[in-house]
Amino acid sequence: MFKEKQADNTRRVVITGIGMVTPLGIGKEEFGKRLFSAETGIAQIKSFDTSSLSSHLGAEVTDFHPRDFISVKNMRRMDKISLMTAASTRLALNDADFQITAENRDRVGIVLGTAFGATDITVQFLRTLFTEGPSCVNPILVPNTVMNAAAGHTSIELGFRGVNTTVTHFAVSAENAIAYAAAEIRRGTADFIFAGGADILSEFYYRSLIKFHALSPQNKGKEESRPFDQDRNGMIAGEGCGIICLESLQSALARGRQPYCEIKGAGMGSSPTRPTAWPKNPEGIKNTLNRAMKNAGGSVNDIQAIFASANGDKILDAAEARAYAEIFDSAENKPFITSLKGATGESFSGGGIRACALALSMEKNILPPVVGLVNPLGPLAFVTGEKKELEIRKAVLAGISFGGTYAYLIFGK
Amino acid sequence: MKKRVVITGLGTLNALANNVPDFTRALREGVCGIGEIDLFDTAGFRSRTGGQIKNFNACDYLSHGFPTKRMSRTDKLCLAAALEALRDAGLYPPPEKLKEEIGVAIGGGAGGLLEAEEFYRDYIKRNGKNARFSTLSSLFCASSADCLASIFGFTGPKSTFMTACSAGATAIGYARDLIVSDHASIIVAGGVEPMSRLTYAAFNALKSVDPETCRPFDKNRAGLSLGEAAAIMVLESLESALDRGVRIYGEMMGYGITCDSFHMTAPDEQASGAVRSMLAAIRDSGLSIDDIDYINAHGTATPVNDVTETKAIREVFGKRAYAIPVSSTKSMHAHTLGASGALEGIVSVLALRHGFIPPTINYRQSDPQCDLDYVTTGTRKADLRCVLSNSFAFGGNNTTLIFGRYAERGAADV
Numbered sequence: 001m002f003k004e005k006q007a008d009n010t011r012r013v014v015i016t017g018i019g020m021v022t023p024l025g026i027g028k029e030e031f032g033k034r035l036f037s038a039e040t041g042i043a044q045i046k047s048f049d050t051s052s053l054s055s056h057l058g059a060e061v062t063d064f065h066p067r068d069f070i071s072v073k074n075m076r077r078m079d080k081i082s083l084m085t086a087a088s089t090r091l092a093l094n095d096a097d098f099q100i101t102a103e104n105r106d107r108v109g110i111v112l113g114t115a116f117g118a119t120d121i122t123v124q125f126l127r128t129l130f131t132e133g134p135s136c137v138n139p140i141l142v143p144n145t146v147m148n149a150a151a152g153h154t155s156i157e158l159g160f161r162g163v164n165t166t167v168t169h170f171a172v173s174a175e176n177a178i179a180y181a182a183a184e185i186r187r188g189t190a191d192f193i194f195a196g197g198a199d200i201l202s203e204f205y206y207r208s209l210i211k212f213h214a215l216s217p218q219n220k221g222k223e224e225s226r227p228f229d230q231d232r233n234g235m236i237a238g239e240g241c242g243i244i245c246l247e248s249l250q251s252a253l254a255r256g257r258q259p260y261c262e263i264k265g266a267g268m269g270s271s272p273t274r275p276t277a278w279p280k281n282p283e284g285i286k287n288t289l290n291r292a293m294k295n296a297g298g299s300v301n302d303i304q305a306i307f308a309s310a311n312g313d314k315i316l317d318a319a320e321a322r323a324y325a326e327i328f329d330s331a332e333n334k335p336f337i338t339s340l341k342g343a344t345g346e347s348f349s350g351g352g353i354r355a356c357a358l359a360l361s362m363e364k365n366i367l368p369p370v371v372g373l374v375n376p377l378g379p380l381a382f383v384t385g386e387k388k389e390l391e392i393r394k395a396v397l398a399g400i401s402f403g404g405t406y407a408y409l410i411f412g413k
Numbered sequence: 414m415k416k417r418v419v420i421t422g423l424g425t426l427n428a429l430a431n432n433v434p435d436f437t438r439a440l441r442e443g444v445c446g447i448g449e450i451d452l453f454d455t456a457g458f459r460s461r462t463g464g465q466i467k468n469f470n471a472c473d474y475l476s477h478g479f480p481t482k483r484m485s486r487t488d489k490l491c492l493a494a495a496l497e498a499l500r501d502a503g504l505y506p507p508p509e510k511l512k513e514e515i516g517v518a519i520g521g522g523a524g525g526l527l528e529a530e531e532f533y534r535d536y537i538k539r540n541g542k543n544a545r546f547s548t549l550s551s552l553f554c555a556s557s558a559d560c561l562a563s564i565f566g567f568t569g570p571k572s573t574f575m576t577a578c579s580a581g582a583t584a585i586g587y588a589r590d591l592i593v594s595d596h597a598s599i600i601v602a603g604g605v606e607p608m609s610r611l612t613y614a615a616f617n618a619l620k621s622v623d624p625e626t627c628r629p630f631d632k633n634r635a636g637l638s639l640g641e642a643a644a645i646m647v648l649e650s651l652e653s654a655l656d657r658g659v660r661i662y663g664e665m666m667g668y669g670i671t672c673d674s675f676h677m678t679a680p681d682e683q684a685s686g687a688v689r690s691m692l693a694a695i696r697d698s699g700l701s702i703d704d705i706d707y708i709n710a711h712g713t714a715t716p717v718n719d720v721t722e723t724k725a726i727r728e729v730f731g732k733r734a735y736a737i738p739v740s741s742t743k744s745m746h747a748h749t750l751g752a753s754g755a756l757e758g759i760v761s762v763l764a765l766r767h768g769f770i771p772p773t774i775n776y777r778q779s780d781p782q783c784d785l786d787y788v789t790t791g792t793r794k795a796d797l798r799c800v801l802s803n804s805f806a807f808g809g810n811n812t813t814l815i816f817g818r819y820a821e822r823g824a825a826d827v
Contacts, residue, residue, distance in 0.1 A: 077677065106689060109672065116553065117575075122611070126533045129614050134457040139618040143677035143807055145611065147521075147554075147575035152808025155674040161686065164672035164810050165583055168521065168575040169555045176572045183590055189670075189693070204536070211546035268570030268596060270517070272563040275483070276550045287513070287568060295596075403559035405571045 013182045014259035015411075016252050017096025017245030018356040019088040023059035023238055023344055027091055032360050035368045036387045040343045042225055042236050048203040055215040057223050058201050059238030059345025074157045077140070079118050084241040085150040085198045086157045088352075092194055093158065096245040097257065100159045109163030109190045110151045111181040113173030113197035115348030117147040120202040150198055162190045171309070173197050174351030175399030175407035178244065179266035182409075185246050192251075196356070197349025198241035206237055212276065216312060226372040227310040227339035228317050228382055235311035238345020242352030244359060260359035264394070264412040265296025273404025278316040282323035288406035289327055289396065296394075296410035300331040303410075304392045305367055307354045308339040309400040311346040312372070320400060321377040336390060338383040342371035351399050351407075358411055362392050416593045419819055420662040421654050422502025422647030423759050424494040424603075427746045428464030428640050431474075432497055437763050440742065440771040441792050447626045447638045447747050452527065452608050459617045460624045464640025464747025465608055466490065479564060485525030485551035487643075488560045491605040494643035495561050498601065502647040503659045507565050514653070516569030516597040517562045518588040520580030520604035521554025522751025527609045528552075554751070557605050569597040575751065578711075578806035579670075580604055581644060582754025582814050586668035588648045598653040603645035604755035612750065613639060619678060627714035627748070629741035629773050630723070630787045632780035637713040640747025644756035663765045666700065666799060666815040669693025673809030680721045680805060687725035690811035691801065695729075698815045700799060702730050705737060705815070707770050707795065709757045709802040712741020713748050720782045722803065727785075738795070740773040740788040754804035754812060761800040761816045770795045 018028055023041025025031040034041075044050075045058040061084065066075055069087035078086065089110065093100070100108060121144045128137050143149055148166040155164055163184050167177040174197025181195035209215050216234035217223045225236040252259050269291060271284030279285075293299060306324065310317040328334050340354050347353070361367055367390055369383045376382045392413075399407035423433045428446030430436035439446070447464045455461040471481050474493035481489055499505040507515065529552040535544040550556070555573040562571050570591055574583045581604025588602035616622045616639055627638035654661055671693060673686035680687070695702065711722055719741075727734045742760050749756050764770060769792050776789035799817040806812075 105674070106671070109670075114575075123533065123537070125615070126530065126611060127537045129610065130534050130537055134459075134614050134617060137614050137618040139620075142615040142619055145615060146577045146807055148577055148806070148808040148810060149677065151576075152672075152677055152810070155672045155809060156676070159674055161672050161674045161689070163670045164576070164808070165587075165670060166575050166808075167572055168553070169558070169571065169573045170553070172572075180572075180587065180590075183594060187590070189697070208546055208549055212550075266596075268516070268572070268591075270562040270568050270571040272566055272568075273559070274563075275556060275559055284568065291596075403555070404563060405555075405559065407570075 011186050011188060012249035013185045013246055013263045014249050014252050015244045015261055015359050016247055016257045016259050017092040018359050019091025019095055020242040020353055020356045021061055021064055021084045021088050022240035022353050023061055026064060028095060028360065035357055036366055038369050038371055038386055040371050042345055053210055055210055055223060057236050059236060060201055061240055070157055078153050079121050079144040081118050081198050081200045082150040082153040085112060086154040088241040088243040089154050089158060089194045092243040092245045105159050106161045107191040108160045109193045110154055110160055111165045111177045111193055111195045112151040113167045113177035113349045114147055114150060115170050115173045115199050116205060118144050118149060119205045120200065121145055123204045163193060169405055170403055171348045171401035172399035172405045172407040173349040175397060175409060178355055178409060179407055181246050182263040185248055191247060193246045194243050195246055196243035196352025199239055199347045199349045201237055201239035209237055224372060225312045225342045227312050227342050227370050228321060228377050229373050230375040230377055232312040232317060235313050235346040238347040240344060240347050240353050242356040244355050261362040261411045261413060264410045265292055267292030267295055267408045269406045271404040276402050278313055278402045279319055279404050280315055282319045284404055284406050285320060285323035285400060286327055289408045292408035292410050298394060300328050302394045303335045303396055304390060305395040306335050306337045307358050307397050308337050309398040310339045311341040316400060321380060324380055325378050334381045336367055336381045336383050336388060338367050339370045342373065355397055358395055358397055362395060362411060362413065365389060365391055417651040418589045418592045418648055418665045419651050419654050420646050420665060420762050421649045421659045422498040424497030424501060424645045425643060425756060425759055426466050426469060426490055426494055427642035427749060427756055428466060429746050437767060440760060441769055443772045443774045443791060444745060445774055446745055450608060453610050458613060460622045462626060463608060463638055466641055483550065484560060485528050487525050487605055487607040488551050488557050490643035491557040492560060494645040495601055498645040498647050503657065512566050513568045514598040515567040516591060516600045517558045517567060517571045518584040518600050518602040519558040519573050520584035520751050520755060521557065521573045521575050522606035523609045523612050524554035524556060525551035526611055527607050530610050561601065576806050576810040577808055578750050579754055579804040579810045579812040580751040582804040582812035583670060585646065585755060585758055585814055586812060589665045592648060592650050599647060599649045601645060602648050604752035605643040606641055606750045606752040608641045621715050623714060626775055627744060628775045629712040629714040629744050630719050630783045631776050632778040634714040634716060634719060636715050638747040640749040642749035642752040642756045644752050644759050646758060661819045663762045664817045664819045666817040667694055667698030669697055669813045671811045675809055678807050680718055682721055684721045684725035686809060686811045687722060687805060688728050690813045691729045694813035694815050702733055704799045705801045706797040707764060707800045708737055708739040709761050709800060710739050710741045711803040711805045712743055723783045723785055734785060738770045738788045739785045740771055742771050744774045757802045758814055761802045765797050765800055765816055765818050768794060768796055
C-alpha cells in the first residue's frame with residue numbers, strides 16, 4: 001500500500017488523525033470535551049509578568065509535559081515550539097493508528113505552518129550577541145533560530161524522511177501548509193503528510209502585539225475576546241499547535257481506517273493591503289472562497305459550516321462577516337459560522353488547531369460555539385451560547401491574514 | 414498530459430551583480446564577489462568576509478512612486494529583483510486582466526532582521542522602553558511577498574516558505590505546482606536573504622564559515638562564505654507564455670523534496686536525503702539520469718557537505734557521475750541561504766539559455782574524496798539539455814530542482 005508512486009491527480013485526500021497541544025487541552029479527548037462545552041483557554045498570563053503592560057490576558061498552553069510524548073535524547077535539543085509540534089504530531093500519528101517503519105518512512109512527511117517561529121530563542125540569541133559579544137554565542141541555540149526547526153526536530157524524533165516544508169505566511173501559515181500538503185498527497189509525492197501549524201506566546205511577541213495595538217482592549221474597555229461581536233475590542237494572544245494526518249482515501253480504506261473527513265479543495269488569494277494591516281475590503285475573502293468552492297467542485301448551497309478566522313479585531317471581523325453575508329446571500333440554507341478564537345486566542349497559525357476542531361465537528365456532527373459572542377454582527381447564522389448539533393456534509397476553514405493574504409479550504413464527508 | 418511550466422522572466426541582485434545581464438557576464442568570467450563586508454561591524458567574528466550586494470540604492474531601482482519608506486532593505490531588494498523579472502517577462506506594468514492570474518511564492522530567510530536588530534538591541538538593553546516597534550512591521554520574511562503582491566496588485570495565491578537554505582528552491586517547486594493545478598497561470602517566485610548579524614553570528618558560532626573565501630570541493634576547504642541575494646523568476650504556464658508571445662528561457666521540469674531526519678545542522682553522511690531528493694526530482698520530471706548535462710551543486714565548501722554531496726551524486730548517477738560537469742557557483746556569489754535555491758535556479762536557467770557551464774573558482778588542490786568534474790579551470794561552452802540544482806538545508810531539508818531547455822513538442826503537450 002506504500003507503492004502508489006505514480007503521480008495521479010485524482011487521488012482523494014482524507015484526514016485520518018488529529019493531534020494538538022492547545023490552551024483548551026492536549027490530545028483530542030480533552031480538547032474536544034472543552035471545545036464543545038464552550039470552555040475558554042483564556043486566562044491571566046502566567047509565564048511572564050504583565051503588570052507593567054496594558055494587556056494581561058492570554059491563551060497559554062498549560063500542563064504540557066513533553067516527556068510524555070518525546071524521547072529524552074531529542075527533547076534536550078528542542079525549544080518550546082518544537083516540543084509542541086513533535087508532541088502534536090505524535091498524537092496525530094497515534095490517532096491515525098499508523099506506525100513508521102524503515103519501509104514507509106521515505107514517503108511520510110511534514111508540512112508545518114508557523115507565523116513567527118521561535119521568537120523566544122531569537123531574543124535569547126541576540127541578547128547574548130549584543131550584551132556579551134559574538135564569541136559568547138551558544139551554538140546549541142543556532143538550529144532553533146530558524147523557522148524550520150520545529151519540522152526538522154519532529155522529523156528526527158518520529159523518523160519522517162519524505163516531504164518536509166515549513167510555510168511562514170503570517171495568519172494563513174497553517175491553511176497554506178494544509179493546502180500544500182493535500183496537493184502533495186494528491187500528486188502522489190508522499191503517502192502520509194502531517195500538516196498544521198504551531199506558534200508560541202513569548203513575552204517579546206506579546207509586547208510587540210501590544211505596540212501594534214492588536215490586543216484587547218483596543219479601546220480601553222474591558223479586556224476580553226469577542227469574535228464577531230459588535231462590542232469586540234481586539235484579540236487575545238494565544239499559542240498552540242494542531243496537526244492533522246493526511247493520506248489518500250485509497251490508503252485509508254486499505255488500512256481499514258474511517259477518515260474524519262475529506263479535503264475537497266482549496267483556494268488561495270491576495271488583495272492589496274498595507275503591511276501588517278487587516279484587509280478592510282471583503283473582496284479578497286470573496287474571491288478566495290469562490291476559488292476554493294470552484295476548486296472543490298461545489299456551490300454556496302452545499303456548505304453547512306464555516307470555521308471563521310475572526311479573532312475580535314475591529315477590522316478583520318467586520319470584513320469577514322460582510323464577505324459571508326454577500327457570498328451566501330443567494331444560498332438556500334445559510335451556513336452556520338463559528339470562530340474558535342474566543343476560546344483558543346489568536347495564535348496566527350491556529351489554522352492547524354481549527355482544522356483539528358473541524359475534523360472532530362464533522363465526525364460528531366456538532367459545531368462549537370463562538371465563546372464571547374453576545375451581540376452578533378449582521379444577520380448571519382453564528383453559533384452562540386452553546387454547541388449546535390447539525391449534519392455537516394461540507395465545511396469551510398477560513399484563513400485570512402493581515403497584509404492581505406487568504407487561504408480557504410473546503411472539507412467534505 | 415501534465416501542464417508544462419516555463420520561465421519567462423529573471424531578476425536578481427547579488428554579490429556579483431545587480432541585474433541579470435551583468436550577472437551572466439560575471440558568471441562567465443568567473444568573478445569572485447566575496448570580500449570585506451561593511452553592512453555592520455565584523456569585529457569579534459571569526460570571519461570578516463561575505464558576499465555583500467554592492468551599491469544598492471533603492472531609489473535607482475524603484476523610482477516609480479513605490480512606497481519604499483517603511484520597507485526593510487530585504488523588501489526593497491526583493492522588489493527590485495521582481496521588477497527586473499516582470500519587465501523581462503513583459504509583465505510590467507502588469508496587465509489588468511492578468512492580475513488575478515498572478516501569484517507570489519517566496520523563499521524567505523532573515524527578512525527585515527538587519528534593521529530589526531537595532532530594535533532588538535534597544536529592546537534588550539532598555540527592556541523595551543522607547544524601542545521603535547514599527548521596525549518590526551517588515552521583520553518577518555513573509556513581508557517581502559506581501560509588499561510585492563500589494564504593490565503590483567496581484568491577487569493570486571501568495572505564500573512564503575522558510576526551510577533555511579532550501580527555501581528559494583522550495584518556493585519555485587511550489588510555484589510550479591500551483592500552475593499545474595490551475596491555482597494561477599503565472600507565479601512570481603524566488604527567494605530573498607539579507608546579511609544580518611544574527612545569521613553571521615550563528616554560522617560563526619557553528620564554525621562553519623571559512624575565515625577567508627570559500628573553496629568548494631577543494632582539499633583545504635574550511636567552510637562557507639555567507640552572502641545575500643534577491644533572486645526572482647517568473648514561472649508561467651506554457652499556454653499563457655505562448656499566448657502572450659514572450660521569450661521562453663527554459664522549462665521548469667520538476668523537483669523533489671526530502672528530509673534527512675538525521676541531525677539539525679549536519680548532513681547525513683550516508684547522503685540518503687540528498688540521494689532521494691535528486692531521484693525524486695528526476696522522477697517528477699519524467700527524465701532519466703542520462704538527460705542531465707550539468708549539476709549546479711549545493712557545494713557550500715564545508716568539509717562535510719562537499720563530500721556528502723559528491724557521494725550522493727555518485728550514487729544517483731553511477732558511472733555517469735564522472736561525465737557530468739558539477740560546479741558550485743557559491744564560490745562566486747557566496748551562500749545566500751534562503752535565496753540560494755532561487756539564485757542557483759537562475760544560474761541553471763542562464764546556463765541552459767546561453768550554453769555555458771559556470772566554473773567553481775578558488776579551487777587549488779584536489780581532494781581524493783571529491784573526485785568529480787568540478788569545472789575548476791574556467792567557464793565551458795556547452796549545449797545543455799537539462800540542469801539539476803541542489804539545495805540542502807539545516808533541519809535536514811533537501812530540495813532539488815530540474816530545468817530543461819524549452820523545446821516545442823506540439824500543441825498537444827501544452
